[in-house]
Amino acid sequence: MIISKIETIRVGQFPDLIFVQIHTDTGVIGLGETWYGASTVEAAIHDHFGPLLIGRDPAEIERHWQTMFRLSDHAGYGGAELRAISAIDVALWDIKGQVLQMPIFEIIGGGTRHRIKVYNTLGVYGDVTDGYDVWTKPVEVAQRLLDQGITGMKMSPTDFIARESDGQILYKDDLDWALRPLREIRDKLGMEIEVANDAHAKWNLPTALRIVREMEPLRPMWHEELISPLNEDAHVRLQDATTTPIAAAERLMTRYQHRRFIESPAARISMPDLTWTGGISEVKKIAILASAHQMPIAPHDCVGPVNMLACAHIAMATPNVMIMEYNRAMHLGWYRDFIEPDFEIKDGYLMAPTEPGLGTHLKKSVMERSDVRVRTSNERGEAWLMSNKRYTYPPPELQQEFVESTDRRKSGAGAVYYD
Ligand SMILES: [Mg+2]
The missing domain is CATH 3.20.20.120 (Enolase-like C-terminal domain)
Structure with a gap:
């Protein structure tokens, strides 16, 4: 199962409210939410975290949390980025619960x-x-x-x-x-x-x-x-x-x-x-x-x-x-x-x-409201802070040579993903 699409949903009636829906290729949808500075949360999701998560396994919640936090911590984590992480985390737990057919607790x-x-x-x-x-x-x-x-x-x-x-x-x-x-x-x-x-x-x-x-x-x-x-x-x-x-x-x-x-x-x-x-x-x-x-x-x-x-x-x-x-x-x-x-x-x-999961979902009528605004991320992008283009990294051909010189380096195992 992979994450195929991330939507943010806002309504004019409550400018501070933002819902997040994480879609998967199997049709399971997870729901999250946060409040305050909704437009900055929306930007954090679509500029950074959405493109980072597309194509990845929604079950790896802790790994995603750690990667998103490390990415945010680079420039101070305690704002819109963390509210975005919070909403995404809840949506991922919702997916896990639905897949396992159990309430999250x-x-x-x-x-x-x-x-x-x-x-x-x-x-x-x-x-x-x-x-x-x-x-x-x-x-x-x-x-x-x-x-x-x-x-x-x-x-x-x-x-x-x-x-x-x-x-x-x-x-x-x-x-x-x-x-x-x-x-x-x-x-x-x-x-x-x-x-x-x-x-x-x-x-x-x-x-x-x-x-x-x-x-x-x-x-x-x-x-x-x-x-x-x-x-x-x-x-x-x-x-x-x-x-x-x-x-x-x-x-x-x-x-x-x-x-x-x-x-x-x-x-x-x-x-x-x-x-x-x-x-x-x-x-x-x-x-x-x-x-x-x-x-x-x-x-x-x-x-x-x-x-x-x-x-x-x-x-x-x-x-x-x-x-x-x-x-x-x-x-x-x-x-x-x-x-x-x-x-x-x-x-x-x-x-x-x-x-199972969170135990609720967004009403269909929310998407039909005249004041609804939906933004979507559905393409994989680069987490630039973690990417191979980081200025302290060796040039790409040297990286390749280093990784391929031993089996140990090929596993790439670790909490945070760098690709
Ligand atoms: Mg209080």
Whole structure:
């Protein structure tokens, strides 16, 4: 089996969303996805990775990951290239699962569970207005989730008050105003519902230290990105100042950046975003690394429908997954316009996918939309950084002579391909 074609699919309605479909010569199609900077991801796929993968065996997932990463790392990996790798990785796992007729989680370790607890990140889309309602009727919003069996939620109470000074100064009356919804929830419902605080890296360290101290009596589930994780020493000081776990978080890329927050006392929860940090292959490695430090992972989601399915496979096969993020507003609002079958949320749990592979595919109607834009790679091209034209290589005739002078050199075995 070989990869015959790679398509990227974008729609005008969601300029940040990009799906990847990897086609094979046997007709099996794998689906992946990522979010943000979709046009740069599209370019990374069609300029670099698509031409590199055409004609190769889709089963060699680890080899493809390593080759694409090495190619990207040459000029700094943590951007559109890595999001492209993430989407491609998921699509390759989808193909493998379909070929083996097994859900992906059965291949990457087997079921350690068959459902995972979710918490709801309060969002606003269409008829679902949790993200607004929590400011005016917080207890009602929390109770509505509890009635559905969802016992955790995430909000961003301090984002709005950070705007005035760009997070450089914190006023006590602003913070009291921002924390009023959470205080009301604790007054009326006690600890019936867990509430996580996501600050989207909007504060500096001194203001973040004040926020964690002020919020201590409210017992949040975790603090997420009060400060940007650019400096783990600053994070250590933040974690030292509170008994609440610090989660670090979606803007860390690959095992290499997560490692620094897993091995140091800078965080107590690891929160990789599968569609940004390297796909199923990489999140599995991050989870294993975290497990060696007795740390849980709580996969991030706020992106698109395929991510939920991909994370479901990680969650089913990985013992140290703590909980899964879920965004009710996005799910009910638009995810089902793009995929079928849908993933299942039942009594506050994300259920194990049952179909082979990822367990979903793009709806036919997506390709028929008036705002759809599809780009295709179907020809083999050169990965120039790895190619024989590299300036430190000897001239072609000398290369040939060298390789052919012994059988050992003819095998060309290695994780990364150079041809
Ligand atoms: Mg976040």
